[in-house]
Amino acid sequence: MVDSPERAGHWAAAISNTLLADLTREKLEELLGGYVEQLLGGGVHEARQVGRSMVENDFISSATLERTLSHLGEHTPVTQAQLAALAAGYAEGLRDRTLDQQEISRTAAINAMRLAESAVRVSEAKFRAVFQSAAFGIIVSGLKGEIIDVNEALLTMLGYAPGELGRMSGRDFVHPEDRAGLRELARQLIASDFDNIRVEKRMVRSDGETIQTHMAISLVREAEGAPPYFVTMVENMNEMRALQSQLVRQSLNDMQTGLPNRAQFLGWLEGAVGTKGPDELALVQVDIDGFRGVNDAFGHDAGNRVLMRVATHLRAVFTDEVAKVARIGEDEFGVLIRNPRGVPAVIALVDEFTSRLEEATWIDGHGIGVTASIGIVARPARGGDAADLLRAADVTVGWAKRDGKAQWALYDRERDQRDKERYALAASIPGALEEGQFRIAYQPVRSLTDGSVLALEAKIAWDHPVRGLLCPDAFLSQSSDNGMIVRLVHWALSEACQQAGEWYAALGSRTPVLSIDLPPRLCQEPELVAEVSRVLDRAGLPASRLRFELHERVPVLLTDEHLEELTILAERGVELVLGQLTGGNAGVERLRMLPWSGVKFAPAVVHGFGTGANRVDETASAALLEWASVLRLPMYAEDVRSEAEATRLAALGVTGAQGSHFGPALSAAEVAALLLI
Numbered sequence: 001m002v003d004s005p006e007r008a009g010h011w012a013a014a015i016s017n018t019l020l021a022d023l024t025r026e027k028l029e030e031l032l033g034g035y036v037e038q039l040l041g042g043g044v045h046e047a048r049q050v051g052r053s054m055v056e057n058d059f060i061s062s063a064t065l066e067r068t069l070s071h072l073g074e075h076t077p078v079t080q081a082q083l084a085a086l087a088a089g090y091a092e093g094l095r096d097r098t099l100d101q102q103e104i105s106r107t108a109a110i111n112a113m114r115l116a117e118s119a120v121r122v123s124e125a126k127f128r129a130v131f132q133s134a135a136f137g138i139i140v141s142g143l144k145g146e147i148i149d150v151n152e153a154l155l156t157m158l159g160y161a162p163g164e165l166g167r168m169s170g171r172d173f174v175h176p177e178d179r180a181g182l183r184e185l186a187r188q189l190i191a192s193d194f195d196n197i198r199v200e201k202r203m204v205r206s207d208g209e210t211i212q213t214h215m216a217i218s219l220v221r222e223a224e225g226a227p228p229y230f231v232t233m234v235e236n237m238n239e240m241r242a243l244q245s246q247l248v249r250q251s252l253n254d255m256q257t258g259l260p261n262r263a264q265f266l267g268w269l270e271g272a273v274g275t276k277g278p279d280e281l282a283l284v285q286v287d288i289d290g291f292r293g294v295n296d297a298f299g300h301d302a303g304n305r306v307l308m309r310v311a312t313h314l315r316a317v318f319t320d321e322v323a324k325v326a327r328i329g330e331d332e333f334g335v336l337i338r339n340p341r342g343v344p345a346v347i348a349l350v351d352e353f354t355s356r357l358e359e360a361t362w363i364d365g366h367g368i369g370v371t372a373s374i375g376i377v378a379r380p381a382r383g384g385d386a387a388d389l390l391r392a393a394d395v396t397v398g399w400a401k402r403d404g405k406a407q408w409a410l411y412d413r414e415r416d417q418r419d420k421e422r423y424a425l426a427a428s429i430p431g432a433l434e435e436g437q438f439r440i441a442y443q444p445v446r447s448l449t450d451g452s453v454l455a456l457e458a459k460i461a462w463d464h465p466v467r468g469l470l471c472p473d474a475f476l477s478q479s480s481d482n483g484m485i486v487r488l489v490h491w492a493l494s495e496a497c498q499q500a501g502e503w504y505a506a507l508g509s510r511t512p513v514l515s516i517d518l519p520p521r522l523c524q525e526p527e528l529v530a531e532v533s534r535v536l537d538r539a540g541l542p543a544s545r546l547r548f549e550l551h552e553r554v555p556v557l558l559t560d561e562h563l564e565e566l567t568i569l570a571e572r573g574v575e576l577v578l579g580q581l582t583g584g585n586a587g588v589e590r591l592r593m594l595p596w597s598g599v600k601f602a603p604a605v606v607h608g609f610g611t612g613a614n615r616v617d618e619t620a621s622a623a624l625l626e627w628a629s630v631l632r633l634p635m636y637a638e639d640v641r642s643e644a645e646a647t648r649l650a651a652l653g654v655t656g657a658q659g660s661h662f663g664p665a666l667s668a669a670e671v672a673a674l675l676l677i
Helices: 004-018 025-041 044-056 062-075 080-133 152-158 176-191 237-252 262-272 291-298 300-317 343-357 386-402 413-427 429-434 476-481 484-510 528-539 560-571 603-609 615-629 643-651 668-675
Strands: 137-141 147-150 196-204 210-220 229-236 280-288 324-327 332-338 361-363 366-368 372-380 408-410 438-447 453-464 468-470 513-517 546-551 575-581 598-601 635-637
Touching: 004 025, 004 062, 025 044, 044 062, 044 080, 062 080, 137 152, 152 229, 176 196, 176 210, 210 237, 229 237, 237 262, 262 324, 262 332, 262 386, 280 300, 280 343, 280 386, 291 300, 291 366, 300 324, 300 332, 300 343, 300 361, 332 386, 343 372, 343 408, 372 386, 386 408, 386 413, 413 429, 429 484, 438 484, 438 668, 453 484, 453 668, 476 484, 484 513, 484 528, 484 668, 513 575, 528 560, 546 560, 560 575, 598 615, 603 615, 603 643, 615 635
Parallel strands: 372 408, 453 513, 513 546, 546 575, 575 598, 598 635
Antiparallel strands: 137 147, 137 229, 196 210, 210 229, 280 332, 280 372, 324 332, 361 366, 438 453, 453 468
């Protein structure tokens, strides 16, 4: 075995500073050790293989070969033939390496050329696809205006057939008055460093019609020697503007009725209240009664026919010479009258419209009746506010609906102000509850026989920091509208029962019944029975000591499920009294569905027995009491103001009464003093 590691180390030292290959000293000596073994153990063929291997391992510096031959010839027992073979193998390796690299370079160049050609073809295909399928016109022309190519969209836009363009120039398509300007723009584009411009120019169709177009002109500069040319994209602005006009019309008109919509109506109002508007205006808002019921019962097609019928009648009555009509909501229409000939003239038009609605609308054999609630606002126009006008009209429609629907109402500023104040009160109820501004006042219900206290009616009083003491009539109706009555009555029930529980603890069965109004909204609470039970348990008050008073119209408003909840309360001992009885709104069949503990007559009935009451009122009141006596229930009266009323009520069988004749409402402390003496 030859000492190849040592010889390899000397060889590595001789050539290491000439190498271009990135080899560690250890790796280099290992490689050279293998070469030494090949040279010393073989002949010319092995020496040639060593030379080729050196090239393969990147020993490609001429200095490396020179030092290798010198070192091996002086320090290694190799023959001259082997050295020559190594040099020959080295040269062959370099030759093959060079040829391989040239082939790689040539292949890469060919591939790059092919990719470039493919990219050009793809680009041309894309351009051709865009050119043929574009919705806008495209014309390719030379610098002098000669036509190179046009697409189908341009031919359609200008009304030409492909064969008609052979002798024409691009300038022939341009309006004569715009040709000079377009030539100057083209000249400037050629002379500048820019590649495109955008302009609006007129073009002439084959039939002579002028169209306004938007042109995007691009100057294409290709390889040196190839002539530049223009690519012009043309958009028909007439079609675009027609589409824009159509979109504007659609955005300002109701698709169902064809009338202007709310957005356009608001624009009319803004113009009417401006400095150039009329001196006076009238705003009429029409709201179809029960429109949702028509949709639910007969379907939306029927609802649409109702809308069309209302729109037709409005247009027939409020013609263009008289007013502007629009649909401003799902079932709402607005009418704007500029400089009306007085409020009576507006009312006459409204009456004519409502009379036209009296004829039934026949849908699938059903004659559907259509009515409308209408609000009328008449006021000076200039300096007004469109939003305030709409609000006033909406408020007035609300009055018409609350007063019975199928009628019109005239805006009343004072009534509106009163409503605003009441709604403001209702909205501030949550804060007032948190600040402890509410309290309970107790109105004694006294026996008309011996004057004893039969019951205590709990009334909610509001110690308002600005308006002073407010009675329930000032805020309860509006609190029903915004839902705050639920929270307020829950508080009152809990407060009053807690106080009554203390009196019951002291008096037992001698404690007067606690009476409290139960509004319709509370009767509809799904957890009414559970809530009342919790309140009574916390207060330690038996159910028999609690009485709810229900307005005579409440049974008609409730569902069978709600009536069942009230029946459960009655079965548990809570008394139910039919309150505010006037005889005009009671649905007898619904009344029979509840186990009543008594009836209570409204002030209007009681005052029929007062001094100075007319004979008709007295007779009506007496007849109602006689009818109620048939029910064989205890009868009570509210707002008794005089001895004459009390005497007559007692004679007709009324058990107990309350009102100013028996003294004012009492605080909890005053009630305690009255009961515990």
